[in-house]
Amino acid sequence: MANKFLIVILGPTAVGKTSLAIDVAKEFSTEIISADSRQFFQEMNIGTAKPSEDELKSIKHHFINSLSIHDDYNAGMFERDALNILSTIFQKKRVAVMVGGSGLYINAVCNGFDEIPETHKEIRAGIMDKYKNEGIEYLRNTLKKLDEDHYRKIDLKNPHRLIRAIEVCLITGKPYSEFRKEQKQRRNFTSIKIGLNMDREKLYARINFRVDEMMKKGLLDEVKSLIKYKHLNSLQTVGYKELFDFIDGKTDLQRAIDLIKQNTRNFAKRQMTWFRKDKEIKWFDPSEKEKIIEHIQSIIE
Numbered sequence: 001m002a003n004k005f006l007i008v009i010l011g012p013t014a015v016g017k018t019s020l021a022i023d024v025a026k027e028f029s030t031e032i033i034s035a036d037s038r039q040f041f042q043e044m045n046i047g048t049a050k051p052s053e054d055e056l057k058s059i060k061h062h063f064i065n066s067l068s069i070h071d072d073y074n075a076g077m078f079e080r081d082a083l084n085i086l087s088t089i090f091q092k093k094r095v096a097v098m099v100g101g102s103g104l105y106i107n108a109v110c111n112g113f114d115e116i117p118e119t120h121k122e123i124r125a126g127i128m129d130k131y132k133n134e135g136i137e138y139l140r141n142t143l144k145k146l147d148e149d150h151y152r153k154i155d156l157k158n159p160h161r162l163i164r165a166i167e168v169c170l171i172t173g174k175p176y177s178e179f180r181k182e183q184k185q186r187r188n189f190t191s192i193k194i195g196l197n198m199d200r201e202k203l204y205a206r207i208n209f210r211v212d213e214m215m216k217k218g219l220l221d222e223v224k225s226l227i228k229y230k231h232l233n234s235l236q237t238v239g240y241k242e243l244f245d246f247i248d249g250k251t252d253l254q255r256a257i258d259l260i261k262q263n264t265r266n267f268a269k270r271q272m273t274w275f276r277k278d279k280e281i282k283w284f285d286p287s288e289k290e291k292i293i294e295h296i297q298s299i300i301e
Contacts, residue, residue, distance in 0.1 A: 003188040004090045005300050009099040010035075010106055011196035012268035014206045016286035018051050019198065021099035025059045027293055028095040033082055034063040035100030036110070038237055041069045043226060044220045046149035047239035067141060069226070069234040072124070074164060076116040090189065093159065095300060103274040105159075110193075112185030114178075117171045126169075127163050132231065142166050146173035155270060160233045192299055194292055195281040197272070204265050211261045214239065223247065238263045 007028075009021045010238045025032050034040070035165060038048040042065045047268055050056075062085050080132040082098070084145040085108075100106060130138050139162035144151040146169040154161055172179075197203075223243040229235055230244045239260050275281060284292050 003094065003300075004190050005095045005296075006025040006086065006110070006191045007097045007296055008035075008106060008110065008191055008192065009097065010281070011195065012103065012198065012203060012266060012271045012275075013101050013285075014049070014065060014268070015196045015198060015203060015211050016101050017101065017196055018055065019050075020194075020286060020289060022051070022055055022059050022096050023040065023289055024194075024293065024296070025097045028097070028296075030092075030093045030095050031060040031062065031089050032099055033085060033096065033098040033109075034061055035078075035082075035098050035102050035105045037073075037078070037105055038234075039064050039098075039100075039104045040067045040073065040074050041065075042067065042070045043229075043236050044222075044234070044237075044240070046214050046217050046222045047237075050215070069229055069232050072121075074116065074119070075104045075108040076113055078105050079113060082109045086189065088095060101271050105269065110184075110187070110191045112187075116179045117168055123167055123170050124163070126165055128231070128233075131163065134161070139163060139166065143169075143176075146170075147177055150175060150177040150180075153177075157270075159236050163233065169175070182208045190299075192279070192296055193278065193281040194296070195275055196286045197283055198285055201227040203268060205288060207256075207264045207268065208261050211239075211257065211264060215257060219243065220246075220253075238267055247259075 007024055009017050009024065011017055021032055036048070038044060039050050040063050051061065063082075086096055097279045098106065098109065128140075136159055139159055140151070140156055141155070141160055143166050146166060150165055154165060156162070168176045168179060169233075179297060181210070219239065220243055223240055224247060226235060226240070227244065227247055230240075235241070242251075242259045242263065245251050246253050251259070282295060
């Protein structure tokens with residue numbers, strides 16, 4: 001599969017990745033792999049800003065609605081599954097598109113990880129019980145004891161990542177960081193990384209507007225339908241946990257909406273912190289579609 005290219009469209013939430021990915025996929029007559037780990041779950045629709053039905057029909061997408069909120073899934077599994085799908089796409093096409101804001105999942109496909117153990121349900125359940133009873137500080141303190149190196153690198157506000165790292169440490173008796181590759185794995189395709197970004201105030205305005213639109217589309221009803229599953233890892237995410245607190249009477253609705261906006265803006269900041277470390281990314285404004293297409297063509301021709 002020489003001279004195969006994976007176009008990776010990445011950037012912060014609400015910047016316009018989905019629209020551009022569809023345009024690029026149409027330009028090169030190919031398929032899209034979603035690397036937005038929240039969009040994998042069938043039960044989470046409005047709050048994850050999935051592509052519309054028309055968008056999904058216009059271009060073949062992989063991984064959207066591929067899992068249930070009850071399924072355990074991680075970056076190592078995504079690496080395996082995405083590479084299998086890419087192998088199939090590259091039998092027919094020279095180019096594939098991957099789009100998303102989950103830096104860990106993108107890195108897994110482009111650069112790889114060492115073998116990470118599968119989820120161990122009993123160990124996971126024990127960690128989850130402790131987390132529910134003692135909060136995120138338990139997770140932080142436990143990981144610091146088990147793997148101080150990874151503790152210094154991980155997003156300490158993300159319980160899912162903390163739980164997974166602790167789980168791997170407990171399953172193997174080794175630090176999670178030992179399972180992270182220090183050098184890239186060789187791939188039989190070339191990654192072309194396209195980063196989208198815009199003026200911060202404009203991005204924040206887009207985030208605020210999108211949250212308001214989600215509420216109009218029925219996000220609260222979607223969250224109410226999932227309330228009995230609120231303990232699941234998949235639902236520990238912005239847009240859901242704030243409304244769970246409202247339903248539980250811990251805050252009022254306007255405060256919950258304001259927190260969704262604030263936490264989404266903070267999430268966008270963390271995404272950009274991750275992506276700025278990658279010097280392979282070529283950055284564009286989302287409006288520069290023609291420049292982006294020209295950039296890609298200059299590499300693959």
